[in-house]
Amino acid sequence: MHGFFQQALTVDVGNRSCQVETLSESFLREGMGGKGLGTQLLLDRNPAGVDPFSPDSHVVLALGPATDSPIHGSCRHGMYAKSPLTGLYSESYAGGSAAIAMSRAGFDAFLIKGASDRPLWLEITDQGVFFHAADDLWGLDTFETEAAVRKRVVAQSPGILVIGPAGENCVRFAIVKNDGWRVCGRTGMGAVLGSKKIKAVVFHGSQKRPFADPQGLKAYAREKLALYKNHPVTLAYRNNGTPMMVDILNKAGGFPSRYWSQGSVRQFENINAESIRQHCQPTPKACRTCFLACGKSVRVQQGRHQGLTLEGPEYETIYAFGGLCMIDRIEEIVYLNDLCDRMGLDTMSSGNLAAFAIEARRRGKIDLDIDYNQPDQIAALLKKIVLRQDVGGLLAEGIRPASEELGLEDIAVHVKGLEPSGYDPRVLKGMGLAYAVADRGACHLRTTFYKPELSGLIDPDQIEDKVAMFIDFEDRCTLFDTLIVCRFYRDLYPWEELGNMIALTTGETLQKSDLQALAARVTDSARRFNLREGLRATDDWLPRRLLNEALPDGRRIASADLRQLVDDYYRLRGWLHTGQLPDASA
CATH class of the missing domain: 1.10.569.10 (Aldehyde Ferredoxin Oxidoreductase Protein, subunit A, domain 2)
Structure with missing residues (x-):
């Protein structure tokens, strides 16, 4: 299968070892790359119920088939773990240039487990994995850390991921940074690395991802640039x-x-x-x-x-x-x-x-x-x-x-332990659903459904027949995160374009129905992870304050309306009314 190295690397920082494994074509077809790959690896490798700060807890970094390709918006990587903030599924993405260096190390995914007894920084390359002492880096801020590590790396254009003092002290919403200001921000990835005493992870190499149609990709990128550069x-x-x-x-x-x-x-x-x-x-x-x-x-x-x-x-x-x-x-x-x-x-x-x-x-x-x-x-x-x-x-x-x-649960605003983004669900009802059912907590990026509600594509107050459009948006966003492609291209890359990208990178021909099925499998995998970690249907809900307290202009979201939206979502996803998956493995 083109578009992949078909290899994953597991690094155990506890015993300073690493292991390479082959990823089968059938495994990659099931979830593709990015979120699909990272979620399945996390589901397979993380012990059920593990403490996010346990040495047995894994951090997965995954790339997509579009990584290091000419496709515009494709320079992104994903991180996946059990969140120390929510105790549930965790994902976060960052842009910049780090994804290119990660890909050139020659792997589709990197799994980090174990815990070091002293601070270290990892150097992951196509020639091996190197463990470096980081005692003198511990306590530095993120900018200082990246600058110091860059001086110690001989390779040109390395990808450098770092944590700051918040991650060192396991603050449960600590971030991982790269390229100065690019951030895997939400759900506490920095705290997980900090718990393992990892101050930085560096990637470099010279491997090239084997695309199905390299020349076609270049032509595709030129075509999109000419078409959209002044859109x-x-x-x-x-x-x-x-x-x-x-x-x-x-x-x-x-x-x-x-x-x-x-x-x-x-x-x-x-x-x-x-x-x-x-x-x-x-x-x-x-x-x-x-x-x-x-x-x-x-x-x-x-x-x-x-x-x-x-x-x-x-x-x-x-x-x-x-x-x-x-x-x-x-x-x-x-x-x-x-x-x-x-x-x-x-x-x-x-x-x-x-x-x-x-x-x-x-x-x-x-x-x-x-x-x-x-x-x-x-x-x-x-x-x-x-x-x-x-x-x-x-x-x-x-x-x-x-x-x-x-004793302030009545005023605290969060879903599953994660605070919402800057779109009030009492005004944008579809965002209320987005916060309620998103797999990582109150997340706007799983659907970006504020876009159709603010643009007039659908009435923000509409309840009936809203969820079909919602799922269409969510599925397409999931595909963006499997390739991995920046979400801000959503107006420029409709379903057909995502299929074209997969064909050019992997050689696989997928129709919209195939793409939707792929996205649904990835969504179900994240749900399966959460159910295993104790999620219940009552968690797919908004905080009391947003349901009980109207805005000064009187706008609110009623519990009955949210109930209908969530029930419709379960039904259209093919889940049980209890929020469980229908198969026995859930």
């Missing part, structure tokens, strides 16, 4: 990036703010894409093999953070700090973004927890100097979380245990 979608990402969503959501009344008590903020013009242009001198930045250039390199032009540079902030970071925490200056959001990047914290969970802490302080549950629109106090709290000091130690465990300990 309105491309220009929107290139000119504004994801911060363009601030205006859209604020106008729609679905911009979560003041810890989920409001759907808009007055200060949106101070934290939107235009404010970034005015105060941060953005320049477009693209991943390898990408023409969208959605990333923005920014430099604060004046004020107390003058000269601060980073890539970002993305919409989700702006929503978390500018919406939930009510920070009213983009420069201060850039500052908090940079702090999270350096320490290795997920910005979405960080902003949610900071806003939750503000509400906890206001209710007299914690003794902490913090309030809305206080960036320095929020920064101080984030540092306490990383160091697990005082109340920071509790918040480092995540929103679910923190709210239970403080």
Whole structure:
């Protein structure tokens, strides 16, 4: 089968060993690459019920058949594990250039298990695996770590994945970074690596993925570039990036703010894409093999953070700090973004927890100097979380245990332990379903269903006959994550194009029905993993606050409506009404 090396590498950092195994064509056809491959390996290799921080817990890094190809948007890798934040299925993706170096090491997947007795960094190549002491790197921030490791690697253009102090201290929403600002952010991958005492993983090699039609791939990429380089979608990402969503959501009344008590903020013009242009001198930045250039390199032009540079902030970071925490200056959001990047914290969970802490302080549950629109106090709290000091130690465990300990379950906003993204489900009902049933918790990326609801493709308030479109979006997103291709190309790569990519890379001819069946198998595998780890149908639900508390304009999502959406989803997925899979192995 073309498009794959048909090899997986398992590295045991406990006994400093590695093992290569062959992946059969039938195994690869079942789930393809990326999410399909990573999920199946995780399901097969992780012991049922294992503690995410146990040496027996695996981290899987997987690539897709489009990796290191000319296909635009294909430079991405996926990470899969049992999440230390949710205790369930975990996936996260990052762009940049690391995926190319990973592929050139000559493997389709890398499995890391065991636990080292001292800090180390791994060097994985097509010539072998090398274990290096990292005692002198332990405690460095992510930027310092990547720079230090880069100096120690002889190879050209290595892919370098690193964790920060948050990962070292097993903060349950710690991230893994590469290329400076590219992040596997959600669900705590950095904490899993930290529990294994892995400070960095480096990849390099000279292997080339065996594509079915190399010349056809080059022609395909040229055709798409000519067709879409000046497309309105491309220009929107290139000119504004994801911060363009601030205006859209604020106008729609679905911009979560003041810890989920409001759907808009007055200060949106101070934290939107235009404010970034005015105060941060953005320049477009693209991943390898990408023409969208959605990333923005920014430099604060004046004020107390003058000269601060980073890539970002993305919409989700702006929503978390500018919406939930009510920070009213983009420069201060850039500052908090940079702090999270350096320490290795997920910005979405960080902003949610900071806003939750503000509400906890206001209710007299914690003794902490913090309030809305206080960036320095929020920064101080984030540092306490990383160091697990005082109340920071509790918040480092995540929103679910923190709210239970403080008796604030009624106001805590999360699904399965993961906080939602910046799309209020009381306005966008389909996003309510997305949060409720997503396999990793309250995730917007499993469907990106805010797109059809905001664009008018479907009425956001519609309940009847919504789920068929929802599943179509979810299945296509799953295919993006098996290839692996950037989700921001969703308007440019419809079903037919995904089939074309698979044909050019693997030689397999798949019709839409075949692609849908493939996506369904991958979704079922993730569900099977969660059911094995104790998931029940009652977990596929929204938090009490979002169901019981209306927005100031009166909009809400009713429990009966959510019940119908979830039931329709189970039915159309072919699952039982209990949320179980129909086969006995579930």
